[in-house]
Amino acid sequence: MPSIDEIILRNTNPFDNIYCANLGDNQEYSEPTISYIHQETFIKIEALVSQVIQDHLTRTVLITGDTGCGKTYLLTRLKSQLSYKACFVHIPPFAKRDNIWRWILRYVVDNLIKVTDDNQTSPLLLWLSTINERKDTLLGFLRSEKQKFINKIKEKYKQVNIYHPDIFFAILYELINPELSDLAYKYLRGDDLTEESLQALGVEKSIDTETTARETISNFSRISCDVQPIILCFNQLESIARLPDGALDLDALFQANAKIREDNNNFLIIISIATHTWEQNKYQIEESYQSTINQRVELRNISLAQAELILVSRLEYLHRQATSQLTSPLYPLSRQLLEKTFPRGRMNFRDVIIFGKNVFKEHKEYLAQDDKSSTFTFYKKTQDKLEIFSYFKVRWYEEFSQYRQQITQISQISSSELIQFLQEVLLALQIEKVINPLFIRSKYASYSLGYEFPHKPEILGVVWTEDANLNSFFYVMEACRKTLEKNPSFKLFLIRSQPLGTPESKGYKVYQDIFVNSPVHRYIIPDLNSIHYLATYHSLVRNAREGDLVIGNKIISLKNLQSLIAATKILDDCYLLQDLGIVQKLDDLDFEKDDSSGNSGELNMFRRMNKQIEWKEAKDYIFNLVITQSCLSRKVLLQKACSHFSILTELQLDGLIQQLCWENKIKIIDSKASPDAQLVCLFPKK
Numbered sequence: 001m002p003s004i005d006e007i008i009l010r011n012t013n014p015f016d017n018i019y020c021a022n023l024g025d026n027q028e029y030s031e032p033t034i035s036y037i038h039q040e041t042f043i044k045i046e047a048l049v050s051q052v053i054q055d056h057l058t059r060t061v062l063i064t065g066d067t068g069c070g071k072t073y074l075l076t077r078l079k080s081q082l083s084y085k086a087c088f089v090h091i092p093p094f095a096k097r098d099n100i101w102r103w104i105l106r107y108v109v110d111n112l113i114k115v116t117d118d119n120q121t122s123p124l125l126l127w128l129s130t131i132n133e134r135k136d137t138l139l140g141f142l143r144s145e146k147q148k149f150i151n152k153i154k155e156k157y158k159q160v161n162i163y164h165p166d167i168f169f170a171i172l173y174e175l176i177n178p179e180l181s182d183l184a185y186k187y188l189r190g191d192d193l194t195e196e197s198l199q200a201l202g203v204e205k206s207i208d209t210e211t212t213a214r215e216t217i218s219n220f221s222r223i224s225c226d227v228q229p230i231i232l233c234f235n236q237l238e239s240i241a242r243l244p245d246g247a248l249d250l251d252a253l254f255q256a257n258a259k260i261r262e263d264n265n266n267f268l269i270i271i272s273i274a275t276h277t278w279e280q281n282k283y284q285i286e287e288s289y290q291s292t293i294n295q296r297v298e299l300r301n302i303s304l305a306q307a308e309l310i311l312v313s314r315l316e317y318l319h320r321q322a323t324s325q326l327t328s329p330l331y332p333l334s335r336q337l338l339e340k341t342f343p344r345g346r347m348n349f350r351d352v353i354i355f356g357k358n359v360f361k362e363h364k365e366y367l368a369q370d371d372k373s374s375t376f377t378f379y380k381k382t383q384d385k386l387e388i389f390s391y392f393k394v395r396w397y398e399e400f401s402q403y404r405q406q407i408t409q410i411s412q413i414s415s416s417e418l419i420q421f422l423q424e425v426l427l428a429l430q431i432e433k434v435i436n437p438l439f440i441r442s443k444y445a446s447y448s449l450g451y452e453f454p455h456k457p458e459i460l461g462v463v464w465t466e467d468a469n470l471n472s473f474f475y476v477m478e479a480c481r482k483t484l485e486k487n488p489s490f491k492l493f494l495i496r497s498q499p500l501g502t503p504e505s506k507g508y509k510v511y512q513d514i515f516v517n518s519p520v521h522r523y524i525i526p527d528l529n530s531i532h533y534l535a536t537y538h539s540l541v542r543n544a545r546e547g548d549l550v551i552g553n554k555i556i557s558l559k560n561l562q563s564l565i566a567a568t569k570i571l572d573d574c575y576l577l578q579d580l581g582i583v584q585k586l587d588d589l590d591f592e593k594d595d596s597s598g599n600s601g602e603l604n605m606f607r608r609m610n611k612q613i614e615w616k617e618a619k620d621y622i623f624n625l626v627i628t629q630s631c632l633s634r635k636v637l638l639q640k641a642c643s644h645f646s647i648l649t650e651l652q653l654d655g656l657i658q659q660l661c662w663e664n665k666i667k668i669i670d671s672k673a674s675p676d677a678q679l680v681c682l683f684p685k686k
Contacts, residue, residue: 004322004331005367009679010633012625012640013364014314015357018350018550034309037349038074041297045078048295049086049268052229058221058267060257060292064275065299067547068350068555071272074299075233078270086268087111087123087224088231093239093542095420096446097252101213102190104256106414108217108230109189113175126227128172149173160222163215167203174201188216191411192467206469214259221264232260235272238545248281254289261292274546301346307338310349311356332363337378354553365630368681383552390624391552392564396536397621401644403535410497410531415466416446418495421534422462424541426451428565429582435459438490442479444472450490453581459487462580464495473500474507480514492521493580522579530576537565552628573613611647618645619656626666631681634668638675 002010035042041063048059065071079088089111094103112124150169154162162168174184183197190207198205207213224230234253241249257269275298282290302310312329319329328334333356339345341355359378366376383391407413413421419436426434426449435450438461442448450461461483465476473496480492494515501508515523543549544558556564571577578585622641626632634657641653657680660666669679 001321001323004319004327007318007322008332008360008364009367009631010676011318011636012629012632013357013360014318015353015360016628018353018357018548034306034313036306036309037077037302038070038299041074041299042077042081044295044297045268045270046082049082049229049231052266052268053085056225056229056265058261058264058269059294060261060269060271062278062293062296063270063272063299064278064296066276066301066348067274068348069299069301070349071235071274071299072548073349075235075270075272078231079233082231086229086231088233090233090235093236094252095241095416097241097249099210099416099446100252100256101210101217102207104232105207105213105217106189108220108232109185112220112230113185113188123227124172125175128176146170146173157223162222163212163219168216168219170202186411192469192472194468194470197468214263217260218264221260221266225266229266229268231268231270233270233272235270236542236546237271237273238277239542243284247284248277250281251285251289254285254292258289258292301348302352304335304338304342304345304347307342307347307352308335310352311338314353314356332376333359350548350550354550358553361630368631383554387627388552388554389564389568390627393568393570393620393624394628395551396540396568396570397617398644399539400532400536401646403532403539404529407528407531407535410526410528411466411468413466413531413535415444415464418464418466418531418534419447419449419462421538422464423449425534425537425571425577426582428537428562429571429577430454430562430566431582438462439479439483442475442482444476444479447476448479448483459490460580461490461492462495463492466496466498468498470499470501470505470507473498474505474510477507477510477514481510484514494521494523495526495576496523497526524576524579526576530574533571533574533577537571573617614645614647615652615656618648618653619660621645622653622656623660623665626660626680626682631669631679633676634678634680635675637680 045061048061051057052059063071063074079090082088089108091104091107094100113122150166150173153169153172154165157165171184171187174180177184180200183193183201186197187193187201187203187206190213192206192208193201207216221230237248237250237253240253243249253271257271260267260269271293308330311333315329315331315333319327319331330338337359338355342351358381362378362381363376410418423434423436431451431453433452433454436448437445438448438450439445444465447465448461448463450459452459463476463480465473467473467476480494484490484492492514494511500511503509503512511523515521540549540561541558544556544561547555547557549556549561551564554560565571569583572583574583577583618641621644622637625637625640634654637657638650638654641656642650645653657666657668661668661683664683666680667683669681671678
C-alpha cells in the first residue's frame with residue numbers, strides 16, 4: 001500500500017466541497033456527517049417530530065444562525081437521519097406571493113412521489129399499500145373497479161374533511177395505473193394539462209387556483225396521519241419574493257405557515273434563516289404570525305474539538321488507503337495549526353472547511369516540489385484571479401452535470417421559474433434594463449419579461465409558456481397581441497417546447513398572426529441543455545445571495561458571481577441565449593470531429609453540436625481541475641471526468657488528457673507506471 005503522502009498527491013482535496021449535498025437534490029457528493037455538530041438542536045427537532053407522530057399537531061421551528069454556521073449541514077443531516085420516520089420536503093424560495101400555495105404543492109407532491117434510496121416505492125405509494133387490507137397484491141386490488149376503490153377510501157376517511165374526495169381519490173387510484181400514473185402525478189403537482197389528458201383522468205380542469213392547491217395540500221396532511229409526518233423545510237430565504245420597497249416578503253411565508261398550522265395536521269415546518277436577515281425583516285411580519293413559532297433555536301460557533309472531528313471525518317477516506325503508520329488522523333493538518341488559526345477556541349463551521357482546504361492544498365504543493373529541504377510551513381497564500389476562474393469552472397461543470405441528471409424534461413420546471421432563471425442570466429450578462437413582467441394585468445404576467453441591450457433603444461420581449469393546456473396557450477397569445485397593440489415597436493420572442501396546437505385551434509391562429517406572418521417576432525424551441533445552463537446559474541445565484549457560495553477559498557457575492565460569468569464566458573455555448581441574441585452565436589464550431597453517427601438531418605446535427613461542446617467542456621474541466629489540485633493521479637482525474645461527462649467514453653476522455661499533454665498544458669509523471677501511480681500536474685512554465 002502507498003504512503004499517506006503518496007495518497008495525498010494522487011487524490012483531490014477532500015475539503016473542496018464546502019457543504020453537504022443540496023437539500024433538494026440527490027447529488028454525487030455524500031460528505032460524512034458528525035453527530036456532535038449542533039447535536040442539541042438536532043435532538044430538539046427530533047423531539048418535535050416525535051411529538052407530531054404522537055398527536056399529529058402541526059408545529060413550527062425557526063432556525064437562525066450566522067452565515068456559514070452550518071444551517072445547511074444541519075438540515076442535510078435531518079433529512080438523512082430522519083427519513084425513516086418522516087417525509088422531508090425541501091421548498092425552494094418562492095418568487096411570487098400570489099402562487100405560494102401552488103409552489104408548495106408542487107414540491108410536496110414531488111417528494112411524496114419520489115422513490116427514496118431506502119425504499120423501492122415512493123412514500124405516497126407506500127401509503128396506498130396500507131389501504132389494502134386483503135392478502136392479495138396492491139396491484140391486484142387496484143385493478144378492481146375504480147369506484148370500488150374510491151368508495152373504500154372515502155369510508156376510511158369519512159371522519160375527516162377531504163376536499164373534493166371523489167376527484168382526489170380518483171387521481172390517487174390512477175397513480176398505480178402504468179398508463180395514467182405520469183398524468184396523475186402531473187395533475188397533483190399542479191401542471192396545466194391538456195384537455196385530452198384531463199379527460200383521460202376523468203377531471204374537468206387542472207389545479208389552477210391557490211385555493212385548490214391549498215386544499216390539496218390539506219388532503220395530503222389528513223391522509224398522511226396514517227403513515228408518517230411531513231417535514232416542510234424553507235431555507236435560502238434571501239431569494240424569496242420581495243416587496244415593492246425591496247424588503248423580503250417574509251410576511252407571505254409566515255402567513256402560509258399560520259394557515260398550514262390552522263388547517264393541517266401532521267406537519268413539522270422548519271424555517272431556516274440567517275440571524276441578520278431575521279433581525280432586519282422580522283418587524284414586517286404580523287405579530288400574530290410570529291406567535292405561530294413553537295420553538296426558535298440559534299446555531300452557535302463550534303468548538304476546537306468539534307472542528308477537529310469535522311477535519312478528521314473528511315481525511316478518513318485518504319487515511320484508509322494508506323499504509324498503517326503512526327501519524328495523526330489530522331495529517332497533513334495538525335491540532336497546533338488549528339489552535340493557532342482559531343486562538344479563541346470557537347469558530348464558524350464554514351471557516352473550518354476553508355482552513356482544511358487551504359492547508360491541504362499548500363501541503364500537497366509542498367509534496368509535489370522536487371526540493372523538500374525545508375519543512376512544510378502554512379502561509380495561507382492569496383489566490384489570484386486566474387486560479388479563482390479555474391475553481392469556478394470546476395464548480396460550474398460539476399454542478400451542471402448534476403442538473404443534467406435531475407432535469408430530464410423541460411416540463412419539470414414551471415414557466416414562471418424559467419422566466420426567473422432567464423432574468424438572472426440577463427443581469428449576469430450586464431443587461432441591466434430588464435422589465436419584469438412585460439405583460440400588464442394578465443394572469444400570465446409572470447411568463448413574460450422585456451429587456452434592452454446597452455446603447456440600443458429597442459425593447460425585446462420574451463414570453464415563455466410551457467403549459468400543455470392549449471386554452472392557456474391561447475390566453476398567453478392574446479396577452480402577446482394586446483401587448484403589441486399598446487407597444488407595436490416591441491420585438492417578441494416566444495419560447496415553447498410544448499405543442500402549439502392545430503391550425504384550427506384559437507391559440508395557433510393568434511400565434512400564426514404574430515410569429516409566422518410577421519418577420520419581426522420569433523418562435524424558439526428551447527433545448528434541454530439550455531435549461532441545464534439556466535438552472536445551474538440559478539443554483540449559484542441562490543447560494544451567493546445567502547453568502548454561501550465559496551469558490552476556492554473566497555466567499556463570492558452575487559456581484560462577484562456575475563463578474564465571473566461575464567469574464568469566463570461560460571454561458572456562451574447556451575443555444576437559447578444564442579437564439580435570443582444575448583450571447584454571440586457561433587457559426588463554425590472548431591471542435592473535434594464526430595463521425596460516430598451515420599444519420600443525417602437537423603436532429604443529428606444538433607446532437608453532434610452537443611457532443612462537440614461536450615468535448616470542449618470536458619477538456620476545459622480536466623485542465624482546470626489539474627490547476628486547482630496542483631497534481632493528482634491519472635486514474636482519479638479520469639474518474640472525475642467520467643462522472644461529469646457521461647456523453648463521452650472513458651477512452652475519449654483519456655484522449656483529452658493526452659491532448660493536453662501534447663499542447664504542453666499538463667504533463668504526466670512516470671508515464672510507464674500504472675494509471676493509478678501516474679501523476680498529472682501542470683506543465684512547468686518557462
